[in-house]
Structures are given as C-alpha cells and as structure tokens.
Amino acid sequence: MIALSLAEIAEAIGGELRLAGTDTAGTVVDGTVDTDSRTMGPRSIFVAKPGAETDGHHFVGAAVDAGAALAIVEHAVDVEVSQIVVADAVVALGALAREVVRRVREKGDLKIVGITGSNGKTTTKNFLARILSDEGETVAPVKSFNNEVGAPVTMLRVTETTRFLVSEFGAAAPGSIAHLAGLVEPDVAVVLMVGMAHAGGFGGIEETAKAKSELVAAARATGTAVLNVDDARVAAMRDLAESRGMRVVGFGQSPVAEVRAQGIEVSASGTRCVIESAGRSIPLDLRVLGAHHITNALAAIAAAGVLGVSAEDAVARLETVEIAERWRMxxxxxxxxxxxxxxxxxxxxxxxxxxxxxxxxxxxxxxxxxxxxxxxxxxxxxxxxxxxxxxxxxxxxxxxxxxxxxxxxxxxxxxxxxxxxxxxxxxxxxxxxxxxxxxxxxxxxxxxxxxxxxxxxxxxxxxxxxxxxx
Missing domain, CATH: 3.90.190.20 (Mur ligase, C-terminal domain)
Known part of the structure; x- marks a missing residue:
C-alpha cells in the first residue's frame, strides 16, 4: 500500500483512532492490508473481519506478532497496537481501497481494468495481467480474489509506480459489482458472458445479466466497454455503454467483432486459432486446453488493445502462458x-x-x-x-x-x-x-x-x- 498516516487512514474510513505505544496521528504505515493475520509483515494493517466460523478480532495479537502496526476493528481489543474502530470492517476496507486508488490515480498514470462474467473471469484476468506486465508494473488478484474482501485487498496493493490494476468482480448478490467497481471506476469494463452460474442467487438468468451490466454502469464514462458479441445478453450492454458516452469494443467469433477468432482447433497440447484485429491476421498457439479459453484470450487481447498494446504483442505474450490457473484445465x-x-x-x-x-x-x-x-x-x-x-x-x-x-x-x-x-x-x-x-x-x-x-x-x-x- 502507499504510505499513509494513521490519521489519514482514520479519516478515509470514518473511524475512531486509538493510539498505542509511541505512535502519533502522523505515524506512517505502508505495508500489506489484509484480513489474514498470516500475511502480515512490517508496518502492515490487519482488518479484523467477523466471520461465520471465526472472528478476526481473535487474531489481532497474531497479526501484531507478525508485524502489523495497525488494526482496523469493530470494537477495541486488548492488544498493544494502534487501532481504528469502525462500524463495519469490510466497509472500511473498501473505503480505504477507494482512497488509495484515488490518490495513486491523481499522482500517476494508473489505468484500471474491471472484469466480470459468469465464467472465465480468473483466466481472463491472468491472461491480461501477463500481457500488461511487459508494459509496466501490474497488480492483479491472487487466485479468485473478486469479492467484497478480495477485490479491495487487491486494490490496496497499488503504489505510485503501479501502471495497471486488473480487478476481477464476482457477484454475490445484486449490487455487488456496482459496489466493488464503484470503488475504482474502471477505465476498461470487460464483460465475458452471462450464464447460469449463480443464477439461483439472482432469480434467473435475466437478473444475472442485470448484475453483470453493473460493471458497465460503474465504469468511467470516458472509458471503454469490452463486450462479448457472441453472447446476446452481453452484446445488449452496448446500449448502456453508448448511452454513457463510452467507446465499445466487441470480441468473439462473430464477423461484427473488432477482435475475433477464426479456425479454432483443439488438441491435447493446446488450442490454436487465427486472431483477426484491425485488418491483421495473427496465428495464436495457446497452450491452455479448451476452445472456450479462446474467448478469454480474445477479451484479454481486446482490453490490452484499448490500453495501447498491439495484438501481435498480446498474442506473443499469451503464447508463453502454460496453464490458466491451478485447477483450471x-x-x-x-x-x-x-x-x-x-x-x-x-x-x-x-x-x-x-x-x-x-x-x-x-x-x-x-x-x-x-x-x-x-x-x-x-x-x-x-x-x-x-x-x-x-x-x-x-x-x-x-x-x-x-x-x-x-x-x-x-x-x-x-x-x-x-x-x-x-x-x-x-x-x-x-x-x-x-x-x-x-x-x-x-x-x-x-x-x-x-x-x-x-x-x-x-x-x-x-x-x-x-x-x-x-
């Protein structure tokens, strides 16, 4: 995280600062921010999140032993560490992420990509992070950190030297994506597909589509929506994007896609196709198994193109990826x-x-x-x-x-x-x-x-x- 004083953090999250030891309001912290005490290091911030099975407040001591210099808590604990008491630790975590990203954006050239969809988010995130990492410092989620905790924890890894933040947004309920994307207002909003995943929690596939469209609604109006034109429900989000003044880039196998794939061949060694973009034909030899991962590759290539990476460079970098992620094909x-x-x-x-x-x-x-x-x-x-x-x-x-x-x-x-x-x-x-x-x-x-x-x-x-x- 960027360096912030205890007073600045307390103001950002609307909490009551309680100092300990030799700390003052001006004491600076700049380490890891997490709800897991095992990830703490020097000058870290531990967020004591109550949970269904355990309570993070029980682990404040362990976090301090591991190096934490500040605890964000919902009630004061009897541990010698400065604490900020808030009404809701998870809400405070999001508020801190919002403030950190805002400051980095003001001072630098940070570009933010948000990715959502019923399937393929993590693979697309990994593909895009691989492409962008050759352009500059890139922050992307570990595994599938895409919920109300994981997404802000990832956002808080940005620093003044970060050039790209790739955020993955899952939907636990209607409004989830709107909240998470609203913390950072992505420059590029990528929507992969609307499927039956989690449909039971939304009341049907049409409600799922509305939830996914929240990313387009939360993105910057000056930004770009990168949409899967092979999925009718995603393609329909063009109207929302254009009504906000956003540029739209389509990807898929359809002839109307700006970034499209042709001639997909699947074998035991990977997946091949030809990428068509801006009048150019570029062979892609992807080591990742499965024709469905070509859609994820197209999304990554399209998003990278919005950020100035040529399709040729994007393809060359994707060809170095050996697996999408552990336990994914x-x-x-x-x-x-x-x-x-x-x-x-x-x-x-x-x-x-x-x-x-x-x-x-x-x-x-x-x-x-x-x-x-x-x-x-x-x-x-x-x-x-x-x-x-x-x-x-x-x-x-x-x-x-x-x-x-x-x-x-x-x-x-x-x-x-x-x-x-x-x-x-x-x-x-x-x-x-x-x-x-x-x-x-x-x-x-x-x-x-x-x-x-x-x-x-x-x-x-x-x-x-x-x-x-x-």
Missing part, C-alpha cells in the same frame, strides 16, 4: 494416463465446455473418462441443469462417467436414462471411494476430466490422481 498425470483437473469451479456452461474439450482431445484409440461432481448455486434450475450435463456426457460418447457425491446423483441418473449402462456410468458416495475406484479402473490411453464446483472439492481428487499417474 490443469494437465496432470503422464502420457499413459492424462488428467485434466478443472475442478476449481463449475457451472452448466463451463461443465459443457470441459466435456467437449475432453471429447476433442481424445484420440480414436484412447478412452474418455469424466469424473463429475455437483454444480452449486443453481437454485431451482439445479435438477434440470444436472440432467442436461448427464445427457451431454452420453451424447459426447464419454466412455466412463464417474459421478461423485449425493448432490450429483441426478446427473448420474440422467446419464443412465440416456443409455450409459453396463458400468459405463457409476455413482460413488465420496472422493475416497472415487479414488479407489479410479485407481483400479484407469488404464493406459485414458484421458480423464475432473470437474465440479469448488465447494465439492474434487480438485483435491484431481491432484491425487495426478500424483498417482505422475
């Missing part, structure tokens, strides 16, 4: 048994894309094996969407469908009903049972996809299988 195993661990998250769209990729990269003498868990946060659509994935797996001729956990049983029943009989589809109660089954079932030539929502935890099963066949 991550290749494991060996030549005999290849494991694709894509179980960090799952929605109907990403589940379908992963299954299609599995089918595409498996040769005629190889066997497809899909290890599937439940998709969460689908609300009333959960049963229907699990049915759809079971049907798709059979229609793609996935040879072994291994369904794990009681929440995914309907997927298994759907596959059986579609004709996956005679042990082609099995239902197992948990990860341990699945591991034991797969250890004896997998054979040379198998290509294995592991896919589920994060809450199911099949990513750990994918890791175990990767180690088994390493």
């Amino acid at each position: 991550q290749p494991l195993g060996n030549e005999r048994v290849r494991i694709i661990n894509d179980a960090y998250n799952a929605s109907p769209d990403s589940m379908a894309a992963a299954l299609r990729t599995l089918a595409q990269i498996t040769g005629p003498d190889e066997r497809t094996v899909a290890v599937l868990g439940a998709m969460s946060e689908l609300g009333e659509s959960a049963g229907e969407e699990h049915d759809r994935i079971g049907l798709l797996a059979v229609r793609l001729n996935i040879r072994r469908i291994v369904v794990v956990g009681p929440e995914a049983r309907r997927l298994y029943l759907s596959a059986v009903g579609e004709g996956s009989w005679d042990s082609e589809a099995v239902h197992l109660p948990d990860q341990d049972a699945a591991f034991e089954y797969l250890r004896s079932e997998l054979r040379d030539g198998d290509r294995v996809l592991v896919k589920s929502s994060n809450s199911v935890g099949l990513r750990h099963l994918g890791d175990r299988l990767g180690e088994l066949f390493s």
Whole structure:
C-alpha cells in the first residue's frame, strides 16, 4: 500500500483512532492490508473481519506478532497496537481501497481494468495481467480474489509506480459489482458472458445479466466497454455503454467483432486459432486446453488493445502462458494416463465446455473418462441443469462417467436414462471411494476430466490422481 498516516487512514474510513505505544496521528504505515493475520509483515494493517466460523478480532495479537502496526476493528481489543474502530470492517476496507486508488490515480498514470462474467473471469484476468506486465508494473488478484474482501485487498496493493490494476468482480448478490467497481471506476469494463452460474442467487438468468451490466454502469464514462458479441445478453450492454458516452469494443467469433477468432482447433497440447484485429491476421498457439479459453484470450487481447498494446504483442505474450490457473484445465498425470483437473469451479456452461474439450482431445484409440461432481448455486434450475450435463456426457460418447457425491446423483441418473449402462456410468458416495475406484479402473490411453464446483472439492481428487499417474 502507499504510505499513509494513521490519521489519514482514520479519516478515509470514518473511524475512531486509538493510539498505542509511541505512535502519533502522523505515524506512517505502508505495508500489506489484509484480513489474514498470516500475511502480515512490517508496518502492515490487519482488518479484523467477523466471520461465520471465526472472528478476526481473535487474531489481532497474531497479526501484531507478525508485524502489523495497525488494526482496523469493530470494537477495541486488548492488544498493544494502534487501532481504528469502525462500524463495519469490510466497509472500511473498501473505503480505504477507494482512497488509495484515488490518490495513486491523481499522482500517476494508473489505468484500471474491471472484469466480470459468469465464467472465465480468473483466466481472463491472468491472461491480461501477463500481457500488461511487459508494459509496466501490474497488480492483479491472487487466485479468485473478486469479492467484497478480495477485490479491495487487491486494490490496496497499488503504489505510485503501479501502471495497471486488473480487478476481477464476482457477484454475490445484486449490487455487488456496482459496489466493488464503484470503488475504482474502471477505465476498461470487460464483460465475458452471462450464464447460469449463480443464477439461483439472482432469480434467473435475466437478473444475472442485470448484475453483470453493473460493471458497465460503474465504469468511467470516458472509458471503454469490452463486450462479448457472441453472447446476446452481453452484446445488449452496448446500449448502456453508448448511452454513457463510452467507446465499445466487441470480441468473439462473430464477423461484427473488432477482435475475433477464426479456425479454432483443439488438441491435447493446446488450442490454436487465427486472431483477426484491425485488418491483421495473427496465428495464436495457446497452450491452455479448451476452445472456450479462446474467448478469454480474445477479451484479454481486446482490453490490452484499448490500453495501447498491439495484438501481435498480446498474442506473443499469451503464447508463453502454460496453464490458466491451478485447477483450471490443469494437465496432470503422464502420457499413459492424462488428467485434466478443472475442478476449481463449475457451472452448466463451463461443465459443457470441459466435456467437449475432453471429447476433442481424445484420440480414436484412447478412452474418455469424466469424473463429475455437483454444480452449486443453481437454485431451482439445479435438477434440470444436472440432467442436461448427464445427457451431454452420453451424447459426447464419454466412455466412463464417474459421478461423485449425493448432490450429483441426478446427473448420474440422467446419464443412465440416456443409455450409459453396463458400468459405463457409476455413482460413488465420496472422493475416497472415487479414488479407489479410479485407481483400479484407469488404464493406459485414458484421458480423464475432473470437474465440479469448488465447494465439492474434487480438485483435491484431481491432484491425487495426478500424483498417482505422475
């Protein structure tokens, strides 16, 4: 974080400053800001966030032992450290992020990109950060830090020398993206897609679309909206962007896209296509598996272009990326048994894309094996969407469908009903049972996809299988 005095921080977050030791109102802090006491270092700020399972106030002492010089708390604690008492620690965290970004923007040439979408946010963030890092100091979230805590924590990593801030915005509820994006007012607003992910929490896909459009509404009116023109709900956000005076850049496979892909080819070694931009044709050889990641690459190339990076440079940098992120289409195993661990998250769209990729990269003498868990946060659509994935797996001729956990049983029943009989589809109660089954079932030539929502935890099963066949 940039250097700020205790008094400046207290004013920014509207809290009551209580000094300790030799501190004065002018004492300066400039270290890490986080809700995790384990990340503290010299002159850090610990935000004591109450939680469902534990209370950050219990860890103020540990944070101070690790180097924290200030605690932001909702009630004073009996620890020898200066404290700022606020009504809501998470709101205070956001307010501090807003102030820090404002100051950096005033003094420098900081450009901010906001990314949202039902799928692909983290991959696109990683792609764009890779492209921009060669242009100047770039701050981007660790993993999927895109909520009311993770997004501000990322914002607070900017300093006077930061040139680009790439923010990822998830939507926990209507208004979430508006709040988070409103903290920084991005110069570039990237909307990837509107899908069924989290639709249960919004009351349907149209409400999800409204939530995603909050990013366009919160961006700077002098900025640019980078929109997926292949998704009708995203493409419709052009009207909102143009009504605010924003420039619009479209990406996708449609002929109307300013940055588009043609000739997509998927193999076990990656994904190839030709990028068309400003009258130029640029071959892209992406090491990341899956045709759906071309959409994420297009978004990153388009956003980088808005910030002055040529498509040729953007493509060259993307070709150095080996995996999108751990547990996202991550290749494991060996030549005999290849494991694709894509179980960090799952929605109907990403589940379908992963299954299609599995089918595409498996040769005629190889066997497809899909290890599937439940998709969460689908609300009333959960049963229907699990049915759809079971049907798709059979229609793609996935040879072994291994369904794990009681929440995914309907997927298994759907596959059986579609004709996956005679042990082609099995239902197992948990990860341990699945591991034991797969250890004896997998054979040379198998290509294995592991896919589920994060809450199911099949990513750990994918890791175990990767180690088994390493």
